[in-house]
Amino acid sequence: MSGELSRLGTIAALSFRGSLAGLRVVGLTAFAAIPSLIVLALVSARPPSGTLANAALGLFPSLTLPIVVMVIVLVISIAQFRNEIDNETLVYLSDRSVRRPTIVVGKYLGALGASLVLVVPASLLPLAIATVGGGTPYPAAVPAATAVAAALAAVAYVGFFLFLGLVSRSALVIGLLFGFLWEELLPLLPGHVPQLTLIYYLRSYLSGTLMSGPLSGYPTTTPATSAVAVLLAVAVAFVLAGAAVFRYLETAPERTSA
């Protein structure tokens, strides 16, 4: 068991390191900085302190969570398998004596760690800048809730996108369609349809955790604890599904020559 844990840790560390290397991390870091840059621009306009605080906080559900966090997690997660299958580095892991589910879980943990390194600061820095620039601190529950929501988003989205990267060669396109159509449009539909999206549970968590401000008041019937449970369950389900798929997946890139 300790041997398998050691292998898991090695694969997670390898994935974490690979996710935060090269030009990709430069691009993702720049992308993660967008909310902070917007808040910096707002600070330079010297708005009233309360307006600045609300505007900075309002970016989280409208920009940071549905776009910045989602795209960062998408890029990192899909690279775990899809890129490694396409450039054939995955064989260095898959031809070893390690069990294939261990590879999937290790890559999940590595991708999650790398995502958290980017999305948690992307969520908190705008609030910190608004606080410094406007002089009005947020209640401690606000940055805590945004950080947890960003982390929960990473937990669930990494699981889903990792799975997507395993089963589809068009994972990036499908992931973007999922992020910008499924996650954005379905919540606008009436009835229980919004419950088919992950963003619904993230907003439910925020709404259930914070009693006032731009992050509260989301029309939801799901308590925060249930929302967290659903997000965790989604992550576990997709990791398990990924592990099952990977056991039977050919990992050589598609080609037509021998």
Add this chain to the structure above:
Amino acid sequence: MTTGVVEAQELTKRYGEVLGLNRFTSSITGGITGLVGPNGAGKSTLFRLLAGQLKADAGTLTLLGHPAWGEGEFRRHVGYCPEHSALYEGLTGEAFVTTLLRVDGFSRAEAEERALRAIETVGLTEARGRRLRTYSKGMRQRVKIAQSIAHDPELILLDEPLNGVDPVGRSTLTELLETLQKAGRHIVVSSHVLYEVERLTDQIIMISNGRALAQGDLHRIRALIDAHPHVIDLETGNPRTVARFLGEWDHVTAIEFPGPGRLRVRCRAPEEFYRALPPLVVRERLDIRSLTSADDNLDAVFRYLSEGGR
């Protein structure tokens, strides 16, 4: 019943409409075995099947008695050096080998010790701290070989391992493979550069269009060739006279006139032809200026077999 370290029976792999392997059957018993064939012949497909990257569409493939498709502890006894040069670019050479040993279940201390030893074996000690993205093609080949031998596997699969390696490196790696063989390791090595394999072993499998054309030592394959028409080119001042004499021999199956002063003879018993020709030339005072034949190296053997004996 499986007896070889690698056993392939009627192995077929398709890429859509393209056949990567076509009912490939072979048994590799041990030592160094060369898998020889041109690019696209199916060598890498076979290696990917052996590495568990691909699943066969039909037939069976075992290595060390285990089905090649699927995970298992037996993979700790197999080392694989892929043909492609992709690596985890952000890692150093040392970290690359150490990490893969850790994935194989070795403790940190043992992994580090083994990695250093393997890196030294392939002559990369000085470059071990450099990131892989800075490695030359030859260095990349060597670090791939290092990761394939670092865990001391029983069976080592090397797909075009000498590709891109400089002459000194080739010599070093050739010696390394011989050392590993002497240590009881089984090695399957592929190449499309035939003399490389010829230098390593005379146990060869010739593959073309996804099929095993021939298997055995070079002399057996040579005998196989001798069972088929053998092409001999002659330059002579009097082709028609020479052709008349040669045409009387039973083992000569065809005579062509490819150009002025030239003859191409196809015969089924080349050794008999070479034995009988000099007395004929002396007796009939024939003017034969040169005689060329497919030489006895692997290249000629392969060309002959891959063309189906035409």
